[in-house]
Amino acid sequence: MSSNNVAAGVCPMGHGAAAPADHHGYEPFTMENPFPSYTNLRNEQPVMFDERVGLYVVTRYDDVKAVFEDWETFSSENAQAPVRKRGPQATKIMNDGGFTTYSGLSARRPPEHTRIRAIAQKAFTPRRFKALEPSIRANVIDSIEVMSARESGTGDIVKDLAYAIPTITILTLIGADTSQVDTYKRWSDSRAAMTWGDLSDEEQIPHAHNLVEYWAECLRLVAHAHEHGGDNLTADLVKAQSEGAEITDHEIASLLYSLLFAGHETTTTLISNCVRVLLSHREAWEQVVHNPKAISAAIDEVLRYSGSIVGWRRKALKDTEVAGVKIPEGAELLLLMGAANRDENRFQDPEAFDIARPNAREHLSFGFGIHYCLGNMLAKLQAKIALEELTSRIPSLELIDGEGIEFRKNLSFRVPEYVNVSWKEAQA
Amino acid sequence: MPTVHFTDAAGATTTINANTGDSVMETAVRNGVTAIVAECGGSLSCATCHVFVAESDLPTLEPMGEMEDEMLYGTAVDREDNSRLSCQLRMTEGQDLHVTTPETQV
Incomplete structure (x- = not known):
């Protein structure tokens, strides 16, 4: 992909839309643990064109929310x-x-x-x-x-x-x-x-x-x-x-x-x-x-x-930009809410699960x-x-092998196939 | 310029100059009035922008629509006769509106 970057005149460090060969670790249909790749995308290339699915992948909170809000353009x-x-x-x-x-x-x-x-x-x-x-x-x-x-x-x-x-x-x-x-x-x-x-x-x-x-x-x-x-x-x-x-x-x-x-x-x-x-x-x-x-x-x-849905699509109806990246008319976008929901610019210590988090409800x-x-x-x-x-x-409910849970292959829906549990004794 | 006075459940008041045509919810969110959550962004789907309108200001407002009325049954703090969803209140030129925000929206 680096030759494409050069041809497109974009910065090979990731400020353009063309994806590097490793796509920052992102695999569109793999749902087991997409979160490390979400962090890479937010940090390295918050708007990446993923040629494998033909979608501009958007990962930062403010960008995802702004695209959702601007329904006339998107x-x-x-x-x-x-x-x-x-x-x-x-x-x-x-x-x-x-x-x-x-x-x-x-x-x-x-x-x-x-x-x-x-x-x-x-x-x-x-x-x-x-x-x-x-x-x-x-x-x-x-x-x-x-x-x-x-x-x-x-x-x-x-x-x-x-x-x-x-x-x-x-x-x-x-x-x-x-x-x-x-x-x-x-x-x-x-x-x-x-x-x-x-x-x-x-x-x-x-x-x-x-x-x-x-x-x-x-x-x-x-x-x-x-x-x-x-x-x-x-x-x-x-x-x-x-x-x-x-x-x-x-x-x-x-x-x-x-x-x-x-x-x-x-x-x-x-x-x-x-x-x-x-x-x-x-x-x-x-x-x-x-x-x-x-x-x-x-x-x-x-x-x-x-979230149950970690990504959702939109289509640009005119030439526009997201986070300074040009999006041509007719291009399709994938808004990764799963990534936006862990944006450190919106959520403090975003990788921590904290049920007392004051702004959890700002999730997308x-x-x-x-x-x-x-x-x-x-x-x-x-x-x-x-x-x-x-x-x-x-x-007394306990999770059995939580780390090993498999998730269904899908672009948008992150679905655990099973959640096995055990318990000592149920209350009457 | 229209003005909204937001009084929180503890009695503290914040006064904000609004843009004509903006909703009270938008005015609150853009100016950091955290007592208005407005999760859904104004699509009448979450009932987290609930306000109590000062009695004297009620007659100056557009009447409530059927869906707003229905959604007010879903607020975290029970509705009262002067309850409105602030996403449905559009600021008009020169309006001076007083609202109280509930203790919680969630």
Whole structure:
């Protein structure tokens, strides 16, 4: 790459955008421990063009936040585009299967985004979340009881707790079949792999079939709500439409396609990460065991330290600059929130996990600005309930081989495959 | 130039000259008023820019929208009759606004 640097007339020490051969240690799809490479990028080349994925990688806090905020220059239209081009087999399967959606909200732009988000937001409110709290808590308690009754005295927080809780919640909110958790998880895994994964054309085929099924179910849910009504978000949206709200059936189905993925995928990861990170910092776990009021702040620090989504894309609509680096019109950017969240210019001693950190909430794990995570409150509520019940019922919980946990290969989603735990004795 | 007086829960007041058209939230964040957190950046998604507006100033404000009303049910300190989300309050020419910030936004 050094010859490219020279050809492009940029400083080989890293002030230009061209990446050095080692990319500062950054590997776009490797999620085990990306943080040392994030530090290198922030320090050595805060805006790096990574030719392996065709993205300008942005890592400093102020730059990431500024790009999120300037939605007029940096469009979200590429947020749901496949990182690896969809292959011919998958394209045919999806075309033949009537797959016609792209994005519910995250990759839409104003004024369309503003119009649809305003309608969606009304059905996604704190009062509705609070009404769900008792059933979420009951589900959490059930899951913990099943796990802690196991004679082996061991469990996997991902499988035993984090997998089903948020999935049941979002299926309930939307009016989908809550017995179909496994099916929605299979579709969601396919969505994450097809959009942000590093798949060959062959590898895309089963996922393409899953996305066809998934989209067909979203369309069916809208049709069902038209016919039968219901007390759920889908029925509310259909009703709003009939009362004059400007939203089409395709837009409602696309919104479901978004929420039935985003509404649990990242919360499963958040709950898993809360347990994983707190247990790997034992003193922090003990603190929340003894002082449950510290749980909310601990969740914010987990979101900063180990967010569910560590990178998100934008596209420049005109020639512009980020941190003095020229970004041409049409170029695509990868904002690494996982790196921004550990920027020493924003967070003191950023590599330390500190549940008393006063500004943990300034993390960018939910994005910033017009696309800020619609479900942020619901996600945090569920993580809080999970931790409240877990710390009070199994305070002796211990992590098994936390260092060895594997993370799924992905550009954006940093997902632990399992969080194995053991305990001495559960409280009745 | 419009002015906002922010009084914190302990009673200390900070007075800031605002730009016409900016929101009260933006005015606070740009001037280091830390009692306004404004996590989401003004997209009505976080309810962390909650303020209590002085009774005498309430009639000078644009009425509350339906979504702002809904989000006020998600504030850390319970809403009162004079509660508003400061991201929704746009400063008008010559306005002199008095708000109190809650003890916590989170």
